[in-house]
Amino acid sequence: MSETIVLEPVAEDRAASLLSVRIGWRNLWRNRRRTWLTTGGIAFSVLLVMFFMSMQFGQYAIMIDSATSLMAGQVQVQSSRYLQDSRFEDTIVEATPLIRLLQENRHIVSVAPRVEAFALVSADERSFGAQILGIDQAAELETVRYVKMLKTGSNLAGPDDAVLGSVLARNLGVAPGDEVVVLGSGKEGGIAALVLTVVGLLETGMADLDRSLLLAPLSTVQAGFGLGDEVHTLVVRMDDLSSSDRVVTQLTEQLPDALTVRAWQEILPELKQAIAVDKIGGQIMYWIIMVLVMFSVVNSFIMTVFERTREFGMMLAIGMRPRAIVAMLQWEALFLWVIGTAIGAGLASLLIIWLHDVGIYMGEQMEDYAKQFYMPARLYPGFSREVLTVAPLAMLVGTQVAALIPSLRIRRLRPIVALRTT
Amino acid sequence: MSDVVVRCSGISRTYQEESVPVQALQDVDFEVCKGEFISLAGPSGSGKSTLLNIIGGLDRPDKGDVEVAGVKLNDLNESELSDLRLQKMGFVFQAYNLIPVLSARENVEFIMQLQGVSPAERASRATAVLEQLGVEGMADRRPGELSGGQQQRVAVARAIVTRPVLLLADEPSANLDSATTRELLEMLRTLNETHGVTIVAATHDPIVMSYARRQVNLRDGRIVEDKQNEAA
Numbered sequence: 208m209s210e211t212i213v214l215e216p217v218a219e220d221r222a223a224s225l226l227s228v229r230i231g232w233r234n235l236w237r238n239r240r241r242t243w244l245t246t247g248g249i250a251f252s253v254l255l256v257m258f259f260m261s262m263q264f265g266q267y268a269i270m271i272d273s274a275t276s277l278m279a280g281q282v283q284v285q286s287s288r289y290l291q292d293s294r295f296e297d298t299i300v301e302a303t304p305l306i307r308l309l310q311e312n313r314h315i316v317s318v319a320p321r322v323e324a325f326a327l328v329s330a331d332e333r334s335f336g337a338q339i340l341g342i343d344q345a346a347e348l349e350t351v352r353y354v355k356m357l358k359t360g361s362n363l364a365g366p367d368d369a370v371l372g373s374v375l376a377r378n379l380g381v382a383p384g385d386e387v388v389v390l391g392s393g394k395e396g397g398i399a400a401l402v403l404t405v406v407g408l409l410e411t412g413m414a415d416l417d418r419s420l421l422l423a424p425l426s427t428v429q430a431g432f433g434l435g436d437e438v439h440t441l442v443v444r445m446d447d448l449s450s451s452d453r454v455v456t457q458l459t460e461q462l463p464d465a466l467t468v469r470a471w472q473e474i475l476p477e478l479k480q481a482i483a484v485d486k487i488g489g490q491i492m493y494w495i496i497m498v499l500v501m502f503s504v505v506n507s508f509i510m511t512v513f514e515r516t517r518e519f520g521m522m523l524a525i526g527m528r529p530r531a532i533v534a535m536l537q538w539e540a541l542f543l544w545v546i547g548t549a550i551g552a553g554l555a556s557l558l559i560i561w562l563h564d565v566g567i568y569m570g571e572q573m574e575d576y577a578k579q580f581y582m583p584a585r586l587y588p589g590f591s592r593e594v595l596t597v598a599p600l601a602m603l604v605g606t607q608v609a610a611l612i613p614s615l616r617i618r619r620l621r622p623i624v625a626l627r628t629t
Numbered sequence: 630m631s632d633v634v635v636r637c638s639g640i641s642r643t644y645q646e647e648s649v650p651v652q653a654l655q656d657v658d659f660e661v662c663k664g665e666f667i668s669l670a671g672p673s674g675s676g677k678s679t680l681l682n683i684i685g686g687l688d689r690p691d692k693g694d695v696e697v698a699g700v701k702l703n704d705l706n707e708s709e710l711s712d713l714r715l716q717k718m719g720f721v722f723q724a725y726n727l728i729p730v731l732s733a734r735e736n737v738e739f740i741m742q743l744q745g746v747s748p749a750e751r752a753s754r755a756t757a758v759l760e761q762l763g764v765e766g767m768a769d770r771r772p773g774e775l776s777g778g779q780q781q782r783v784a785v786a787r788a789i790v791t792r793p794v795l796l797l798a799d800e801p802s803a804n805l806d807s808a809t810t811r812e813l814l815e816m817l818r819t820l821n822e823t824h825g826v827t828i829v830a831a832t833h834d835p836i837v838m839s840y841a842r843r844q845v846n847l848r849d850g851r852i853v854e855d856k857q858n859e860a861a
């Protein structure tokens with residue numbers, strides 16, 4: 208009788224052995240043209256997606272920068288209660304030490320304190336409701352742009368100066384040199400009355416502001432409305448938009464609970480939404496590009512598997528497991544991805560870095576427009592983690608899936624049938 | 630010579646794939662003992678490859694039992710059959726035996742890696758077996774850079790390096806000229822006689838039959854003759 212031989216289990220080494228990896232790599236170079244076409248497709252789509260994404264992000268950076276630097280700032284600090292009810296008496300008390308504290312943060316470029324009040328502004332017989340902003344002229348200039356948008360006259364200098372929105376001034380029939388009277392209610396319920404001299408008119412292009420804004424020196428407004436070292440809002444300019452989230456978290460921890468710190472996404476939710484909508488549009492285009500490339504990868508793997516059926520039959524016959532062959536093809540897909548993505552991401556990075564220096568000229572019209580609003584006239588690409596990772600990772604998943612689809616056939620392949628194919 | 634390595638009893642195999650079912654094997658009884666060198670002869674379509682594939686665990690009979698090295702193949706699932714082929718069988722086919730992107734040495738090492746043999750042992754066994762088959766000088770060449778005869782030798786090296794209980798060859802000489810065939814058969818005879826490798830080869834080739842010590846003739850899926858070859 209024959210000796211009985213027990214089949215010992217085979218080491219796990221089988222699934223991902225070194226030689227399988229080597230086979231996968233060398234197989235790429237069996238059909239160089241196909242490999243270069245496939246990797247070229249991957250490279251091209253990675254390049255395209257990374258480039259467009261970075262331009263898109265660059266555009267968002269400009270949008271955010273121009274929107275926040277107009278008036279709102281990138282970060283604001285307010286009393287939590289003021290934020291809820293907008294009541295005049297819910298101020299930030301002891302504003303000066305708080306400002307100093309904020310200025311110590313290395314990501315914060317400048318802090319502009321504001322007192323915000325509603326009052327009746329009169330000149331001769333005419334009266335209009337106005338938004339009174341008590342500002343620190345120098346800090347405001349460092350922080351935002353709207354104060355520079357003078358139509359005529361000059362910025363605040365003396366304690367009784369006022370700068371009016373151009374439409375408000377027209378409605379009141381005043382020009383620089385004329386006097387206006389501000390009447391409102393102060394903190395303790397007393398009457399706030401100021402007599403100011405118009406020194407300049409503001410034209411921001413924003414109807415709301417031009418119709419209702421009256422700027423006066425911070426200390427004048429504080430005194431007139433019965434406030435001490437108190438303000439309603441601290442408007443913060445950041446060194447870099449990307450640090451605003453981190454600084455908000457940091458300040459929220461650092462400051463008392465009575466204060467709320469908000470970043471631009473909360474201050475200008477409509478801007479955040481506009482960007483989100485635009486991103487979806489971009490994503491649709493990116494997915495179309497990537498799906499098209501995936502089809503070509505799937506196609507190339509279908510051909511590979513088809514051509515190598517007899518070879519796979521032999522491998523199965525000598526005792527290689529189907530899943531080890533599938534794993535080998537996954538390695539091939541991984542190598543295709545590495546090559547394609549390295550080329551695509553490399554070229555995209557070079558392009559982005561170059562454009563980061565020179566920018567893209569947006570045309571004369573844009574240049575005029577940009578100058579008018581103190582915006583950059585050129586579009587610069589933006590770099591972000593998303594730009595760097597989305598396309599490569601999508602391609603990684605895509606190539607692995609693309610290789611898996613045709614190689615599932617291998618699981619049903621019977622070695623003798625495969626060996627008979629010609 | 631009484632150790633039975635293969636025992637087939639009453640095996641039949643019918644292919645249903647075509648419109649007319651083909652009876653490739655009909656009620657075949659067949660035994661292989663340890664140390665034998667058998668040729669399976671017969672005209673084309675007589676069932677040689679079918680029998681070889683069933684013995685090798687590549688195909689299953691519709692009827693009958695197959696036992697190889699004490700293991701009943703009928704009871705094994707596909708994965709177990711795969712492991713059996715890896716550990717107990719050596720295969721040499723007519724062509725496309727080798728992985729084209731691996732060198733001769735790597736082809737021989739590959740199967741040992743599938744078995745989980747350690748790298749050091751793989752290297753020394755590969756060197757030894759390539760030497761044994763006279764292809765040590767070709768170790769770093771890929772199959773495409775080898776002649777047909779050299780490729781078949783590497784295939785034999787790959788088949789025996791795992792020390793299988795059975796070496797199965799299907800038309801191993803089909804693509805070789807007669808001189809090369811004789812060289813290959815001398816090798817196989819040496820392996821059989823001095824190393825005790827049990828060999829079953831399906832063939833039309835009279836040269837192969839002349840080297841085998843036992844010849845089994847098939848016709849229409851039945852064994853019609855089973856004789857010892859005194860001249861071999």
Ligand SMILES: Nc1ncnc2c1ncn2[C@@H]1O[C@H](COP(=O)(O)OP(=O)(O)OP(=O)(O)O)[C@@H](O)[C@H]1O
Binds near residue numbers: 671673
């Ligand atoms: N997968 C298959 N599907 C259908 N019929 C098959 C299949 N494999 C073999 N046959 C048929 O079974 C019979 C026996 O085939 P087999 O390959 O065993 O013969 P053989 O003796 O090896 O022939 P050859 O000398 O041509 O290799 C033949 O009639 C063949 O056509």
Ligand SMILES: [Mg+2]
Binds near residue numbers: 677678679799
């Ligand atoms: Mg045959």
